[in-house]
Amino acid sequence: MMPEKDGMGSTGSGPRWLVIGYGNDLRSDDGVAHEVVRRVENLRLADVVCRSYHQLTPELADLIKDFSRVVFVDAMDASRCDVVRATRLEWEGPWEPCGAHVSSPQYLMRLASELYHARPEAWMITVPALNFDFGLALTPTALEGCAHAVEKVVDLCQG
Amino acid sequence: MAQRIVIDPVTRIEGHAKITIHLDDEGNVSDARFHVTEFRGFERFCEGRPLWEMAAITARVCGICPVSHLLTSAKAGDAILAVSIPPAADKLRRLMNLGQFIQSHALSFFHLSSPDLLLGFDAPPETRNVLGLIAAEPDLARAGIRLRQFGQEIIQWLGGAKIHPAWAVPGGVRSALTEEGRASIANRLPEARTVILETLVRFKKLLKKFKREAQIFGNFPTLFMALVGPDGEWEHHGGTLRFVDSAGNIIDDHIEAANYKEVIGEAVEPTSYLKSPYYRPFGYPDGIYRVGPLARLNVCTRIGTPLADLELTTFRDLGDGAVTSSFMYHYARLIEILAAIERVERYLDDPDMLSDHLRADAGINKLEGVGVSEAPRGTLFHHYRVDENGQVQKVNLIIATGQNNLAMSRTVAQIAKHYVHGPTIPEGMLNRIEAGIRAFDPCLSCATHAAGRLPLLVELVDARGEVLDRKG
Numbered sequence: 109m110m111p112e113k114d115g116m117g118s119t120g121s122g123p124r125w126l127v128i129g130y131g132n133d134l135r136s137d138d139g140v141a142h143e144v145v146r147r148v149e150n151l152r153l154a155d156v157v158c159r160s161y162h163q164l165t166p167e168l169a170d171l172i173k174d175f176s177r178v179v180f181v182d183a184m185d186a187s188r189c190d191v192v193r194a195t196r197l198e199w200e201g202p203w204e205p206c207g208a209h210v211s212s213p214q215y216l217m218r219l220a221s222e223l224y225h226a227r228p229e230a231w232m233i234t235v236p237a238l239n240f241d242f243g244l245a246l247t248p249t250a251l252e253g254c255a256h257a258v259e260k261v262v263d264l265c266q267g
Numbered sequence: 268m269a270q271r272i273v274i275d276p277v278t279r280i281e282g283h284a285k286i287t288i289h290l291d292d293e294g295n296v297s298d299a300r301f302h303v304t305e306f307r308g309f310e311r312f313c314e315g316r317p318l319w320e321m322a323a324i325t326a327r328v329c330g331i332c333p334v335s336h337l338l339t340s341a342k343a344g345d346a347i348l349a350v351s352i353p354p355a356a357d358k359l360r361r362l363m364n365l366g367q368f369i370q371s372h373a374l375s376f377f378h379l380s381s382p383d384l385l386l387g388f389d390a391p392p393e394t395r396n397v398l399g400l401i402a403a404e405p406d407l408a409r410a411g412i413r414l415r416q417f418g419q420e421i422i423q424w425l426g427g428a429k430i431h432p433a434w435a436v437p438g439g440v441r442s443a444l445t446e447e448g449r450a451s452i453a454n455r456l457p458e459a460r461t462v463i464l465e466t467l468v469r470f471k472k473l474l475k476k477f478k479r480e481a482q483i484f485g486n487f488p489t490l491f492m493a494l495v496g497p498d499g500e501w502e503h504h505g506g507t508l509r510f511v512d513s514a515g516n517i518i519d520d521h522i523e524a525a526n527y528k529e530v531i532g533e534a535v536e537p538t539s540y541l542k543s544p545y546y547r548p549f550g551y552p553d554g555i556y557r558v559g560p561l562a563r564l565n566v567c568t569r570i571g572t573p574l575a576d577l578e579l580t581t582f583r584d585l586g587d588g589a590v591t592s593s594f595m596y597h598y599a600r601l602i603e604i605l606a607a608i609e610r611v612e613r614y615l616d617d618p619d620m621l622s623d624h625l626r627a628d629a630g631i632n633k634l635e636g637v638g639v640s641e642a643p644r645g646t647l648f649h650h651y652r653v654d655e656n657g658q659v660q661k662v663n664l665i666i667a668t669g670q671n672n673l674a675m676s677r678t679v680a681q682i683a684k685h686y687v688h689g690p691t692i693p694e695g696m697l698n699r700i701e702a703g704i705r706a707f708d709p710c711l712s713c714a715t716h717a718a719g720r721l722p723l724l725v726e727l728v729d730a731r732g733e734v735l736d737r738k739g
Binding site: 134165166167169170218219222223224 | 401415
């Protein structure tokens with residue numbers, strides 16, 4: 109499989125969007141972002157590049173720098189997030205220092221900014237998730253959230 | 268009254284840990300421990316799974332070292348199938364392991380340890396992080412990110428994913444490198460080589476600045492263990508085990524993976540989820556040994572590539588026999604990146620990289636198998652017992668970080684004894700202790716895979732052994 113390359117899928121006009129879904133797809137609903145990304149990818153939207161990751165890693169800053177808009181998609185415990193939410197990420201917002209492999213969207217945005225002076229606009233979409241046990245299936249709650257999350261991604265990319 | 272200093276959590280390492288330092292009545296350090304406070308349980312929940320799933324399951328032990336577990340698990344599977352895998356499959360697995368060395372070592376050096384090394388241990392903590400590093404050394408920070416990306420791309424070209432690729436299987440691998448992948452890797456090699464050569468020059472200049480740290484960051488005699496090739500050369504995915512002592516003498520050699528239990532015992536301390544392996548003939552804890560980049564360079568007779576062998580000569584001048592300072596893990600890590608890049612370059616010219624002969628098909632021919640491979644952090648063992656149907660009955664994983672457990676605790680004690688003389692602790696000292704641990708690049712996700720139960724009990728003990736407080 110070819111590693112991600114800068115600007116794939118670009119028609120060369122308008123903002124280029126990068127959609128990053130992340131989570132553990134062996135932990136049931138934790139992998140819902142992968143399903144969101146699959147569905148968005150199937151829509152073949154112009155100037156939208158989709159990527160799925162088990163986790164966010166620092167070198168993704170090198171990918172982010174080449175896009176003008178970035179949407180992160182992640183699962184969130186339904187007790188903290190009962191509906192799909194799209195939140196604008198602030199550049200100067202709080203960030204946690206990177207552990208060895210765990211990066212946050214905010215951290216990646218700061219890295220892209222500091223390393224490459226790249227400041228794409230960014231959103232975080234959280235999808236309610238009920239079950240984080242071992243498994244491949246999504247709960248009805250996550251599936252419902254998945255459909256809404258796809259709508260939100262499309263709205264953002266086409267809005 | 269005896270006191271205890273707790274550093275919790277330890278930062279910029281993989282996982283969660285804490286350190287306790289015990290003081291005597293005079294306020295001097297009497298003991299120190301490195302505790303791992305997270306629990307995983309992989310050995311237990313792998314039981315009952317089909318052998319064929321083990322490579323993919325154990326790759327999930329960790330998001331930093333999935334390739335190491337994948338490859339080592341596949342090797343244990345090879346042993347149970349009793350097959351010799353096709354030469355092309357062996358080379359491709361090695362290529363992926365080299366990619367893993369590059370990405371993991373690059374993360375450790377550039378992202379986790381460089382803020383200490385380049386900004387200084389006494390730099391303000393709010394700027395002594397990767398963003399501070401970017402502000403001070405933007406080119407180096409970018410180069411580090413791209414070097415890690417290069418290693419990740421090698422893994423991704425082979426396995427289809429840079430994290431948790433389900434690519435290596437018992438008997439071989441699923442696919443070869445594509446021509447496009449080979450061209451892409453070749454295209455990025457010159458940049459990677461330049462970056463690591465420049466970083467080595469930079470690091471050697473820094474050594475003068477960190478003479479004191481090199482003296483006290485885990486600088487003590489221990490054994491060292493690693494795989495070596497047939498002629499004692501640097502090895503990362505085959506060969507046999509070798510132990511050397513701190514004078515560089517070979518004390519045990521040509522140990523086959525399947526016989527690891529003859530030389531390695533595993534002790535368990537009640538205060539940590541991390542096991543404490545030791546060299547069995549010397550007993551516990553006298554059989555303390557270190558693994559990983561420092562050990563591999565101490566154990567091998569040569570690396571086998573020209574630029575890395577030149578660096579090895581310089582590295583060896585830092586020791587009398589073996590290089591005993593754990594601070595030099597950083598240097599060894601950089602040399603291994605160079606060695607990996609040189610070996611990747613060789614593989615790219617090998618027609619086997621594009622071969623179709625990738626897998627030996629077989630059923631369950633043995634009920635027990637051991638796989639051993641060098642992970643970036645050190646020697647990794649996967650030992651499986653299966654039934655006639657290939658259902659896993661028993662799993663034992665020995666992880667690099669566990670094998671360095673005794674040495675990490677001793678490192679903490681050595682640094683603390685140097686700096687702590689009473690209850691006042693400067694920030695620079697705390698960070699030096701953390702940095703002493705960070706030199707080993709511990710991966711606690713990998714290391715806490717064992718099934719067990721940690722008694723949640725905290726005791727405060729004075730110099731006479733009386734418990735002053737107990738919570739749990």
